[in-house]
Amino acid sequence: MAARKPNHPLQRYEKRAGARLCYLPPPTPRAGTRSRSFLDVLRQALTGEEEISLDFVYGDTKDGRFIPLDGQQRLTSLYLLHWYLAVRCRVSDEERDFIKQFTYHTRFSSRDFCAKLATICPVLNDRRISEWLQDQHWFAGSWRKDPTVQSMLVVLDDVQALFAEVDDEACHVAWTRLTSEANPSITFELLSLEEMGLTDELYIKMNSRGKPLTEFEHFKAQFEQVLKEFEGALPATREQTGRYAKFTRKIDQDWADLIWTFRGANDNADEEFLRLFRFITDITIWRHGLDARPADEDLEATAKAIYGGPETEVTLAAQNNLFSVLDGLHAEFAxxxxxxxxxxxxxxxxxxxxxxxxxxxxxxxxxxxxxxxxxxxxxxxxxxxxxxxxxxxxxxxxxxxxxxxxxxxxxxxxxxxxxxxxxxxxxxxxxxxxxxxxxxxxxxxxxxxxxxxxxSFNRAQVEEEVAKASFLLANRSVELGESMYRLEDHDLLRGNLAMFDLNVDERVFIRRARAFDAIFAGKTSYEEISQALLACGDYSQKIAGDRFQFASPSLPSVWRDLFVARSRPGVDNTKATLTELLDAVHDEGLVDIEATLRKISEDYLREAVASKKYDWRYYMTKYPAMRSGKSGIFISSSYEMGFDLCMMEQTRLSSYYSDPYVRAVLELAEVPQDKYFSVWHYGYAGYEADSRWSLYSSNNRHFLRITQEGFQIKSGRKSRIQAILDGHGVDGDGSLNVRQSTIAGIVFDRKDRVVMAADLVREIVKGED
Structure with a gap:
């Protein structure tokens, strides 16, 4: 008999030599995998050579009966295991008569069920035991509402499933090993509270047994066993690690103090500790390339494989890391x-x-x-x-x-x-x-x-970090460092300064950083910023052959993607255009950013009007409707920005899109679109360059579409408005063309086509009314 000196009688345990200690709780209907794990341990003890101890059961003996204060679930599991094997082996009534002595005192229904169960001997087949029992005429209705009875039915089904593959001969051996008084395979120790000088009330305060172990308590007991078994398997020549003793001490002291601060609203930190344990374990699995899957749901099995595995050195390294991290965290946050x-x-x-x-x-x-x-x-x-x-x-x-x-x-x-x-x-x-x-x-x-x-990280960003460090070292300016760090901490940049030139004088960098911070401080709308940015140049990036990415009027993530991109075609243009905007804002002044941005946009538009050069950039700068697509993506069948554009609401053509020019016309004409026209299209079949008509809301007939030369108009009642069409220069096929010129490959309208079409639409709608 092996023993250790207890600090308190309740901490003492004794077991037979060669037997192993099992702290697993018995099953309940909610225990699931844990229930089957416990029963499987019992089955292995009965069908193999190993003995198992179920630890102490505390209580008192009165009138020749032992009344346990705890261990109800363990004892119930043993009772049901006895009953199943007795039925399976068809033992005599005399041999199984002792089963009748097990009963419940607290619930009459539970007591009656146990009494009935002890007298029957059903023929077991493929049908579940619980179903057979509940089909019997004597099965009381009250038993269906008794949680103890329902738990026992679950256990009986689990026992039946575990022994399904065990043949009859092995079951007889299991019955003999289970009921042997000389060498039982499953034992537990009785500990009388009266002999220990403890009252029931004091024991309950100290032990809190009488309710199922929590997931954390179950895990702790299992993990202690893992460490204990690992230490026991170490060669006699090897120095013992003492991890088992350290864990049992620290988990209830130092580490408990550490994790208690993280407790949830239920004033319990068990789940928090298990998540931290899982985190440390996953890191260990990754770093050591162990044969386990991080974030595996079965934490107990994972812990056993990592901290109790067969490869001694690997397991010791994993244990070292676990204890080092928990000790380090405790020391840091003591x-x-x-x-x-x-x-x-x-x-x-x-x-x-x-x-x-x-x-x-x-x-x-x-x-x-x-x-x-x-x-x-x-x-x-x-x-x-x-x-x-x-x-x-x-x-x-x-x-x-x-x-x-x-x-x-x-x-x-x-x-x-x-x-x-x-x-x-x-x-x-x-x-x-x-x-x-x-x-x-x-x-x-x-x-x-x-x-x-x-x-293994992003190579370009690592190189940028080296360049930034060199830039700061060369200048050794506190102001430069603070300006750079403020930029890096901006939500639209998040450490990436690809849009900023580091090969400039520190004063230039500082003023650009200040301008960026002033523009994107959250007080100015993205719509106003994108207008001024377009006024400074074509800042778009090509994200596919026919797709161009601009900023979004509402989504910060789109702006971020523009500013942190490195390899997209057009990134250099984005950087040059943003730089021009930052310098212009600095020159105009940072006091009133909205006024400054508005002036930058107005100066560009005024110059375009004066030179009568109206290209796609002019129209997108001039009309907010043409920048209203939430995704900031424009698609062109001609593979270039111009007059053939789909403005995307989402990122894919299978979502809604519209023609930006048509939207601008209808908005400028102040036509209530929900009343007269629909302009959004759903691109489930892709898009066609010549089919993006705005439609009459009343009959879905074509009304207005963009062309390379201008617009085309269709009217179901053209005769009533022919004079209007003629007055605006619309030709016989409904085309409203604009005089154009081409300079350096860019097509410019000589008049604002949106204004021309809006005037026409306004009169047509008035005529329709």
Whole structure:
């Protein structure tokens, strides 16, 4: 008999030599996989050679009967296992008579069910036991509402399923091993509270048994067993790790103190600890290339494979990492008594959505550890609730905490800033398939500060970080550094300064940074900004042969994609146009940005009118309706910007689109479109250059469409408005053409076609009324 000295009688346990301890709780209808796991352990003990102990059962003996205070579920499972094997083996009534001695005291219905069950011996077949029992005429209706009875029915079905493949001979062996008084295969220890000098009330306060173990309690017991068995299997010549003893101590002390701060609204931190444990374990799986899948739902099986696996050195490395991280986090946040304390720690490194001097904006909750404990392993639709980029950032924080050669606070802020920039620019590179390399490189970079370590991240962004560091080093200006960091922390840039020239005088860079910040401070609408940007030039980027990306009147993400792009055709034009706008805004003044932007647009339009050069850029600058497509995408069958354009509401042709010129005409004419015309088209079959007619709302007949030379008009009652058409120069086939000229390959109207068509439409609608 082996024993350890207890700190308290309730902590003592004893077991037979060779038997293993099982802390798994017995099943309930909600236990699912855990229920079958427990029963499977019992089945293996009965059909194999190993013995198993179910730990202590506490209670008292009265009038020759043992009345347990806890262990009800374990004892019930054993009772049902006895009943099943007795029925399966068709043992005599005399041999199974002892089963009748097991009963329930608290519920009459449970007591009656057990009494009835002990007297019957059904013939088992492929039908589930629960179905057979509930079909019997003597099955009381009250039993269907008794949770204890319903739990027992679930267990009986599980037992039946587990023994389905066990033959009759093996079942007889299992019955013998189960009922043997000399060498039983399943045992538990009785511990009398009276002998221990404890009252029922004191025991309940101390132990909180009598209800099923929580998922966390179950996991903790299982993991303790994993560590214990691993240590027991180490060669006698090898120094013991002591991890089992350390875990049992720390999980209820130091680590409990750490995680308690992260507890949820239920004043319980169990789930939070399990998510943190899963995070650390997944990092270990990735970094060591272990044969397990990160974020596997079966955390217990994963933990056993990683921290109790057969490869000793690999397993020890995994255990080292787990204990190192938990100990490091506990030491770092030992000062914290509230979540506000930990928030404050993270806010010395990070800011959430706005620039704050001395920190790095990460565009989300700054307390990465709290976010991990709340959401790691969960999903939001198809996405991870705790994303891979945030996983890398938290990994970097932990590496900073646990490394022996910890960087200074200034160094870690600088490294976190560069790392943030690189991570946010590496959307295409951050993939599960190469996550091991990404994690290793982050670790190397946090310790060394050498950007060359980030080999698997976006190469262009790493090179930009090197260039920015050289720019700052060459100038050593506090103002330059603050201007650059403020730019990097802008939501539309997120660390990427591809749109800014770093080979300029520091004063030029600073003034452009100020202009950008003033323009995109959130006080001016995107619609006004896009107008002024178009006035400065064609800033579009080609995202496909016939697709051109402009800014959106409402979506920041579209602007961000424009500003952080590096390889799209047209990126250089975007950069040159933005630079021209920033310089113009600086020259005009930053006091009233809206007035400045308006003046830039008006100056361009005034020059176009004076020279009578009306091209597509003029029309898009002049008329807000032509910039109203939410996606900012224009599609042209001629593969160039001009008069053949589809303005997209969404990103694909299978969504709604419209003709920007027709929309501008109807808006300028002040025609209520819902009353007279429909202009949106649904591109389920693609688009055709000559079929984008606006339609009469009343009969869906064609009314107005754009042509290369102008517009074409169709009227179902042309005779009534022929005079109007003639007066506006509309020819016989309904064409309203504009005189044009071509300069350097660009077609210019000599008059504003939108004004011409709007005047005509206004009169036609008036005539129709």
């Amino acid at each position: 000062f914290a008594t509230t979540m506000a304390d930990i928030d404050k720690w993270f806010r010395t490194l990070f800011a959430d959505n706005e620039h704050r001097a001395g920190t790095v904006t990460i565009f989300g909750d700054v307390n990465l550890l709290d976010d991990c404990c709340r959401s790691y392993g969960l999903s939001q639709g198809r996405n991870r609730a705790f994303s891979l980029p945030r996983t890398l950032l938290l990994h970097a924080v932990i590496e900073y905490i646990v490394t022996d050669s910890r960087p200074s606070r200034d160094e870690i802020r600088e490294r976190m800033r560069c790392l943030r920039n690189v991570i946010f620019a590496s959307q295409n590179e951050i993939r599960v398939e190469i996550f091991r390399a990404l994690l290793d490189e982050v670790s190397d970079y946090i310790v060394s500060g050498d950007l060359a370590a980030l080999k």
